[in-house]
Amino acid sequence: MSSAISTAPQSGAPLIYHLRDVVKTREAKDAAFTLRIPSLQIAMGEKIALIGESGSGKSTLLDMLAFILQPSEIGAFSFRPERDEQPLNIQAYWKKGKINELGDLRKRYIGYVMQNGGLLPYLTVRDNMNLCRSVLGLRPDGMVEHLADELGITAHLNKLPDALSTGERQRVAIGRAVAHRPSIVIADEPTASLDPYAAEKVMSMFIGLAEEFDITVILASHAWDHIKQLGLRRLTHRTIRNHNKMFTETVVTG
Template sequence: MLRLSGITKTYPTPQGPLRVLDSVDLELAAGESLALMGESGSGKSTLLHLAAGLDLPDSGSVELDGQRLSALSEPARASLRRHRLGLVFQQFHLVPSLSVRDNLTLQARLAGRDDRAWTDHLLARLGLDGLDDRYPEQLSGGQQQRLAIGRALAPRPQLLLADEPTGNLDEAVADQVLALLQTLIDESGCALLVVTHSTRVAAPMGRRLRLARGRLLEPGR
């Protein structure tokens, strides 16, 4: 589903070039879950942005379902994201002027995959049924994050990329959201790549890797 081969990414700094990713190789199969761990500034979010085609590597290749992202135009990469990827960020990025239902179905409508039965199922599983007509500001933080996860899953993506998806939540609510995320991933059958610094978030994932000094390592190394 996702293959990163020989990925290198360098950013200019006042002290000189900073290589945040150094010949990184990573594969993620359909239906697999992977936690990418590391300290702040280790390059986790950079790798996630490259996987989504939001940025391009200096060298190496990113392939999504066999398509090399650097060979696509920006509009083509945007179309690929719309139809095959779900994105969940630490900031919820909900549309304040849209209701819960309209926020949930936004990505699905853009992808031409608005499925009323799946939407109703998601609302129920997210604990948001009966709140269809409310607006994001009327929801708790945990409800807003659940809504953001549901919005990403509404188009039935093949791959879900999540960047610190419970970072703004307290521990108890974070555990609830994480359990729900795992359940919905199992129900939808998509692959999951989670970027996190939390061992708690990483624990239930099928695989765990640590990013340090630009390289991917097994946990504990």
Template sequence: MTDAPLRLEGVVATRRAGGAAFSLTIEALRLDPGALVAVTGASGTGKSTLLDVAALARRPDEAMRLEVCGTDAAALWSRGAKDALAGLRARHFGYVLQTGGLVPFLTVGANAALAQDLAGRRDPGHLAALAERLGIGALLARMPATLSVGQRQRAAILRALAHRPALVLADEPTASVHPDMAATILALLAEQARQAGAAVLLATHDAPAARAAGFVEIPLQPGAASARLPALAEA
């Protein structure tokens, strides 16, 4: 049986700023291959904190279970095994940021190839075929600064999927694009991830668009200085 790309249980992460603290509690979240999950909520309710924890970029304060593809990431955090955590990120994760987050001095093709190299999965044919499917096959030699917003987001999806990751994380990837383009980007992300067998965890304020693209919605439940992600045992 294939290990779930992501399993979180009893996870608490606290963000502190300006003397104030905000705590996010994740009851239970399991993403199996092909799962599409959208965490929704207003700004400041913990969506980015959730993605930071899932991406192994933020150490949680508590974690009954934090597993990535069968590896106990909570234990790695406890041991301070930063190299092992970085290896998990490189092999198993693809990340789509709000603004694309492409390396500005590399071409579109080189950005995607870098993801493959870091994961140890160089495959030019797969990269080229995926770029064609995303409608940016003719843009691989272009620099990110020469692309439109929509093209940059497609390039970010290309980079996120090029190395065949088990888990794709997307933080408000459609926040700065036209609604028609937003629908296209979410549909492409869902389609390509499912074809690759990747699970997708999306943070968004646009619940209708996410649902229309086939994502299961989990609304964050905000409090005065905290938020809770209710249990979703499996997706």
């Protein structure tokens, strides 16, 4: 069992996510896992950290927030990507099987940084960074070059991901997630495969960019040390495992 510090969402700012009684259950032959979210509120512009060991359900929560994993049960799940828009009922989208419409929301409002970058090996760094922008039909406006400069990867813009180090690939992934100016960036252990020095550097670049573009951030990490000085609000979670590890339940609130 583990526990963590929690702080309330910033008062005054509208909520980008509001979840109540959301559950995801996964069952395998010799193990079962349940993620329970009694209540979760994330305000626009917040920087949220979800800290926990492997297998505690961090990725499951992030995937549900990115609409790429359907919850097993939903009490309420609303998403308000812009201040001047009404909250969207994500529960209804899932219920009606509107996978493509959820994809459209993700395309427009969400950036996602994967643990291993998730770069397309056949695209250059520039094209990878421009991928979300080009899917949205955004014209080149120097954003990719600006981000490459901020992330220190300008020299690699015309290279393929294979030619880059792990840290450089993660920086490209961050650039891709931010380049289309989404409302929120979800990052799943973006620095897990980096050494502590590189991890700290990449993480501060990431948060710096998010602040520059006023993007809400939710990131999962198993190491609080790298990010505690960045001023993120840490979500509370409690993980219970039975004695033979046949059953795991994580409860997240915040």
